[in-house]
Amino acid sequence: MMRGAYYTATGNTFLVVDSRERKLSDMEKRLLVLKYVDGRDGAIFVERDFMDYYNCDGNRAAFCGNGARTYVYFIHEKEKRNLVEFSSHAGNVLGKVDDLVSVRMPSPRFLGTFEEEDYSGEIVVVGVPHLVIEGDTDKVDWNALLPLRHLYDANINVFTVKKEGSLRIRTFERGVEGETGACGSGATSVVWLYSRRTGCEKVILQANGGDLTVSFRDGSAYLGGGVEKCSEELELQL
């Protein structure tokens, strides 16, 4: 019997499966995702020292920043540890619980710029690919952006600078195929570009589901924010 529960990380919603005692096959993971994610954005498989992540469409993604923060929160809850180190398909992750739940993110990689009819921006990988577009977050037409979502097989982030060090961000997530409450790797992609442009080393992002903080220290990007458990424990039938 596998046990799980639902969590939200700044509005990014997840099924968390406690797989510390029993590793599941890819087929078993896909089955649990399609059966139990039930409208959340994805599923986090908490394995011993490893996080596996699936989007709600049943496909694996290499990384999930808010998912990594939820992994850290889960281990903190169950094993009473404030420092949590684990690996993922995008490399090792260091996590910490203090007033925020924070993780060191995979190093951002710049892939280039894009220029289409009405939109232009940059392509950044933070474990997973993101398009970053500076624009009016009050007037986002996701339907008009769908061709870009598929052309680059990437998540799409639109951001506005509210004031120095304070951004508004909205994200359309691959594998959810819709706008989510927040996206940690997307937030990190946006801030990495903004920081290279302005030198700003700590940024608060207002996502739909709450605030995320991205800061840079010793060349690494750290993502911080809240995490909440929002259901009782469930018994998951394979």
Ligand SMILES: N[C@H](CCC[C@H](N)C(=O)O)C(=O)O
């Ligand atoms: N919400 C996640 C991103 C999930 C990535 C997934 N949507 C994909 O790239 O396939 C985050 O907080 O980083």
